[in-house]
Amino acid sequence: MKRATFGALISHWQKHPLQLLALVVGLAIATALWSAVQAINSEARASYARASAQLGFSGLDVLIPENGTIPVTSYVNLRRAGWKLAPVIEGRWRLPKGSVRLIGIDPLSHPSASALTDATTFKLVNLTSPLQIFLHPNTKEKLDGIPDLPPITLTDSLPTGVVLTDISIAEQLLTHHGQLSRLIVLQNKSIGLTPLAVLAPNLILQSANGSQTGRLADSFHLNLTAFGFLSFAVGLFIVQGTVGLGIEQRRNLFRTLRAMGLSLNQLVVLLLSELVLVALTAGGIGLILGYLLAGALLPDVSSTLNGIYGESVEGELALRPSWVLSGLGMALFGTALASGHAFASFYKMPILTIPGFQSRAHTAGTGYKMMAITGSGLIVTGGIAMVLFDGLLVGFALLAGLMLGSALLLPLLLSKILTIAEKAASGALSEWVWADMRAQLPGVSLAMMALMLALATNIGVGTMVSSFRLTFLGWMNQRFSSEIYVSVNNDEQASELVNWLDSRGVTSLPIRWAEISSMGIPIRVYGAMDHSRYRKNWPVLQAVETLWDDVFIGSGALINEQLARRLNLWPGDELALSTDWKVTVSGVYSDYGNPHGQVLVSLSNLLHNVPDVPNRQFGLKLPLKEVPALMKELQEDFDSRDILAIDTTDIKARSLAVFDRTFIVTGALNLLTLGVAGFAILTSLLTLWNIRLPQLAPIWALGVTRRQLAWLELLRSLALATLAAVLALPLGLLLAWVLLSIINVEAFGWKLPMFLFPMDWLRLLGLAWIAAIIAAAFPAFKLARIKPSELLEVFAHER
Amino acid sequence: MLLSVRSVSKRYSDSPETRAVLCDVSVELKAGTSVALTGESGSGKSTLLNLIAALDHYDSGDISIDGTSLTGLSDKARSMMRRTEVALVFQQFNLIPSLTVEQNLSLHARLGGRLDLEWISTLTQRLGLSDLVDRYPEQISGGQQQRVAIGRALAVRPKLLLADEPTGNLDETTSSEVMKLLMELIQTSGASLFLVTHSSRIASQLERQIHLSEGSLQ
Incomplete structure (x- = not known):
């Protein structure tokens, strides 16, 4: 009995292979992205632990x-x-x-x-x-x-x-x-x-089991996990849509099986067995894909961690049993999560009711409102948590609340927009198109949520990275304003170098600093000579009007943003560098990439308080075209063991290369998430195909050609993608603001200015359109080529 | 002659061997008249109706509507024919679920560029739909849905109304009411009616009856 019943249930997938494919691929992708990130994280942690053990710290x-x-x-x-x-x-x-x-x-x-x-x-x-x-x-x-x-x-x-x-x-x-x-x-x-x-x-x-990694590297792993989870969630949208449809389409079969004596519980057990089978198969495929993806991304992650966070990730990707088990576990958990709603409806609905697409469309309104209320609650909860508590995790909680809450608000928003568009439509066909889109919403809203989240993440993370890059470029140009930086080994060599430079008319600015500790915080105090280089170029964020005059007469000091935020010191506040060395904060400057506190005072002030500061580094000011010649002369006239000269252009290029490499992984994950969202649209359109025909056949019978209907399918998909993109824009910008102004401050100690990149938005809209066209192309092509007899089957009741 | 069907044959090849559905069928219908097509299940009634509606293609013979032959007509031209000259009423109503009763009533007329609000208002009243205009199809009964379908078809003022078992899904009382309304409105609009039915009672209400058996007219 059970075998025969199970066979009857499974036969649905033979009749709907595309639905089965969507289910398996959706779950496999969700598992792949999640487990890839977990593989990278566990490999990195294993590497940290290995390094720790090698160094005797474990x-x-x-x-x-x-x-x-x-x-x-x-x-x-x-x-x-x-x-x-x-x-x-x-x-x-x-x-x-x-x-x-x-x-x-x-x-x-x-x-x-x-x-x-x-x-x-x-x-x-x-x-x-x-x-x-x-x-x-x-x-x-x-x-x-x-x-x-x-x-x-x-x-x-x-x-x-x-x-x-x-x-x-x-x-x-x-x-x-x-x-x-x-x-x-x-x-x-x-x-x-x-x-x-x-x-x-x-x-x-x-404790011995505590984290040995730095806070920054931990936050990087947290970021990766958040990305993996987002991709996992996007993949689950596909699963939820297909499982729900699979249950709904089989209600006739369920009714027949129940009539033949199968209890509800037996039916549920069989359906669960079917899902477990699918979850384990798709999870297995996902693990293979995840392993390959992790292998592809690991070198970039390793380079990022090494270049920016100072953590080394070594070795090849290992296949760990715990990773395999957790991946399969996530596939099962995801399937259970994504099927929960469909199963709940299955339990609630009378078995004799055959819910169809039509009833779904008009009963969805209440569901949208409930979702919108829940979504608003999540956004407000995230906001309240941010106001009441501090810390990186709270920042991520705010992000999660924003993203999930906005996704839940989307169906109601789309429904309202489509209703307005329908009312504003002048032609009969356009009125039908808008009304039809609204009726389709229950079937495609999950895919639209996925697309909006993917686009918002792209906009948010893209704006953050591009703003950071632009700020970083500007900051480098200001901060590295000398053309050459030279280091020597001792003060005698320094005197020799200064004389040598003077004889060639090259201005040299000494870079002298002392490491001190104030209020338990290590601080590097720089002494600066009064020079236009500082007055013109220093990347000041906040300052009093008399900033440089205060600094160079010895009463004022500039501090970096990290120190300002850590000690909550701002222009006008007093900073005690030691018991008898106090300065007034005259300004705060940006100092990206440096986790430590820095103070800039006048050179005379530094030497007065720390007399034995070494004088071994210099910034050289000279016309750019003379740089190669001077570099050559320095190499010729000084022993390479005594002197180290670096061209600033070289420093900037290398810094920028490290910066760009850091965000390769982010870019790859961004694109993958968008790809998954595109696939979600494709699967939702394909799974809707069978229940679409009864909607389209009467319109065809009223005189709209199949070609026109096919074009309308494409336009419908484009319109929905455009709406998702338009709604994703404010969410993405909000996400960028949270990343730049909250997460960055919590994780790194600096706040970044936000720049807008409209061309990037257009590029993303283009990508969303491409995803929408690719997703709708196959159903549209099918519709354009469909035989009249297939459409006539909708009306047939005799043959 | 409004409708002329001459020696039309149609075969289906959806099974291993091809199956003849219509064999050399000929029928004519003058403007303003009505004909009922009866026959057993599978005799080819709906197929003939679909061919006349330019929804499907015949293998041989010819069909012309108001002098325009459907043979060799492009998909676009066939669609235009359905938008303006021919209207259909189906057994399963086939209303557009996403549109209200009012929107459904005017849809065909607007698609055909023949929107006449006064005429639609008359139809709405005559069909007893005035209180239901803001409702969606699923919110009204089967009889009401079929009345909307009849209204939608007549709103375009077609020359030929094709009805495929229009009362097949309704109970006897409702069926009689719907047929009465249909016949009255056909007379008012001046359209010709080609109706497919199982019921000899309904067929007898039309001016002429023809019977199809195993793909041939008797």
């Missing part, structure tokens, strides 16, 4: 500062109190050929010292004498040409992109004098010792 608790760094005095106090700790200094060491992660450890107390002194690996004991630096062979290229480095030992035991050395060398290279990054807690038991929370209330004890 399995141990770590003390980290609330803000900035840990003063050496705190470390000494804890040691005196009996705590066994291993100090670590860590930071990005910026080099002409990119940056590396520089880690300084104390070889005598480092937890893995004994393990790492294995004869087959590198001898950590060598760290003591003579002082060396250790790195992976693949990292060596970045250090080529750097003068006066300690001896280098190459080892495969370290991850790529990491340089390990003695803490004293790291302190010099990073200029983190007396400032530690973290303390590894070497003992688990603390009997008889004063608790760490009492001894060092400003330090946070991070």
Whole structure:
């Protein structure tokens, strides 16, 4: 009985293979995009864990500062109190050929010292004498040409992109004098010792299982997850549409089966079995696609994480059982979620009722209102959460509320717009077209939601990236206003260089800074000479009128946006750089890409408070056409071990290349989401095909040709895509504003100005049109070529 | 002669072997007259009606309406013929579900460029639809839906009204009411009526009756 019944149920798909294809492909795509992102994330996390284990940081608790760094005095106090700790200094060491992660450890107390002194690996004991630096062979290229480095030992035991050395060398290279990054807690038991929370209330004890990755990299993974989830949701729209239709079309069959003695529960179990079968098949296909997609995207993700966030992702994509199981689980969960509504209606509706397309169209109004109320509730909840709470997750909650809420508002909005259009239509045919579109809405609204979300995401993320790029370009031009930047090794070489430059009439501006710690935050204080370069070019966001005069007479200071936001200091506020060094904030400047606080004071003010600031870097001002000649002369007249000169154009080009590479993944996911939305329209139009004919045949009988009807199908799809695009625009811009003004501030500490890119909107509208035309082309072609006999079947009642 | 069907044959090839549905059928209808076509299920009644409505193509013979032959007529011209000269009433009403009763009533006339609001108003009143104009088809009864379909067909003032079992889905009382209205309005509009029916009772209300059996006229 069950086998025969199951066979009868499944025979529906034999009759409607396109519907089955839409269901399987929709679910496979949803699973593929979600699992691709999960594969990338888990690969990255596994890589971080591998790197952590290689460096001996895994399995141990770590003390980290609330803000900035840990003063050496705190470390000494804890040691005196009996705590066994291993100090670590860590930071990005910026080099002409990119940056590396520089880690300084104390070889005598480092937890893995004994393990790492294995004869087959590198001898950590060598760290003591003579002082060396250790790195992976693949990292060596970045250090080529750097003068006066300690001896280098190459080892495969370290991850790529990491340089390990003695803490004293790291302190010099990073200029983190007396400032530690973290303390590894070497003992688990603390009997008889004063608790760490009492001894060092400003330090946070991070458990062995806690995240070792930076906050920025975490937010990047969160972003990827959000994208994956959005794509998953868009894919589920396809599933919901096809499952609902599959149940509705089989109501006659259900009625017959019930009449033959099948209970409702038995029928539900059989339908669920059918869905599980489909979910597992589609999930399996999705996993294969997801694996391939992750493999394609991983190199770009790795490059992004390495270039911007300083995290290294190595190795090939591994097929993890947990990933396979979670992917199949998501396919089953997604199917259950997308089928829930259809099953609920199936339970509620009397079995003898055969709901058709006609009743759906006119009973949909109440459903639209309920959806709109829920959607408005979600938007308001997101807004309230943002007002009441802070943090990155709340920002994402606001985004989720906005996106989902707007999607739920869409059917009601579209219905109202189409009603207005119908009333405004003058011709009989156009009136029918608008009315027909409104009647079609229950069948296509999910696809329209998917399209609107995809377009809004494209507009939002595109506006964010383009605004960031434009701001970044402008900022680079302002910030790197010298034509050449030169570094030397000591003050004697600096004097020699300045004299050499003076003799050639080249203006040199010293770049001198000191690392200090104020209010527990590490701050780099720059000293600037009074020069038009600063007055004309510095990227100031907010300032008092007498900004530069205040700075150069020594009373004022400029601070970067990150510091301003972290300490809530704005023009007019006072900043204490030390107990007896106070300045008034005269202005705030943008400083993109730098996670740390910065202050700019006059050079005399800096030297007065920190007399031993080294003088080893200079910005050279000269006409652009003279740059190549001067670079050549510098190379000829100075030993390359003593001097490092970089052409600004080169810095800008490299920075921009890193920037663009960062957003390759975002662009790819954007396009994929749009593709899925296009597919959602196609599947909804195809699944509607059979119930469309009874709507179209009478119009054909009234004298509208099949060719005209086919064109109208195309125009209908275009009109719906245009409406979705028009409604997606304000949502996309709102999304961009949230990303630029809320998420960025929470994640990175800087706010970006928002620019509008109407040409990009037109390009997106074009893409939406292409998706709509491709989706409607097949049904329209079918309609144009349909045989009259097929249309006549609608009226037939004898043959 | 308004309608002239001469030696029309039609075969269907939807099964492994082709099947003759109409064999050498000839029939004529003068302007302002009516004819009922009866026959068993599968005898080819609806096929003949569809051929006359220019909805389908015949294999041989010729059909002309008001002197215009349908043979070789383009799809566009056939559509234009349906918009202005011929109107159809179906057994299953086939109203447009997304349009109101009022919009359905005027649809054909507007498509044919023959919108006459006064005439539509008369039809609405005569058909007893005045209180239903704002409703959608699914919100009215079967008898009311068929009255809307008749109104829609007559609103264009066709020369020829083709009705395929117009009361086939209605109960006896409603069926009689609808037929009475149809006959009255046909007379008022001056259209000719070609009606397909199973019912000899309904056929007897028309001026002439012809019978189709196994694809041939008896």
